[in-house]
Amino acid sequence: MANATGPDKLDEVRRAIEQLNSKTLSADQFMQGLVILLHEKMLKYNWVGFYMLEPHAQPPVLVLGHFQGAMTPHTRIHLNQGICGAAASSGKTVVVDDVSKDPRYLACSLETKSEIVVPIFVNGAVAGELDIDSHFPAAFGAEDRELVEYCARLVGKRLEAGRL
């Protein structure tokens, strides 16, 4: 039997993402579908959500978008705050295996043990990010990173196409 988080499962999730991507959806509908899919199918992805940069805000601020999981107190995050701010300001994926050891971490749930945040690029600039929390330590390995970066690229392409 296939392992719940093994390669078979990841292949199945990738196919479901490709199927979602083949549909005629706005970027907003696509992001909504993605958070539902990832949260439901990836058993260690206990909170899945988007933070998008507010257009023209000075100083820049990330605003909570579609998400699945418990409501978070962090609905607006400045770029000098949190793991979310670090990923958006550096333009690089941030993986934290143990959030209790990372002084940047802004707590969303007491159950969260690890986190991945992947920036979304639109025309070469960071426009937002995909943030995933897990109740399990070190939940995000190389294959997870690849999967979440793939999702972020698909969202970036949709936003570039200009149909929010």
Ligand code: SME
């Ligand atoms: N943990 C994030 C804040 C967002 S919540 O996880 C949903 C951070 O440190 O930026």
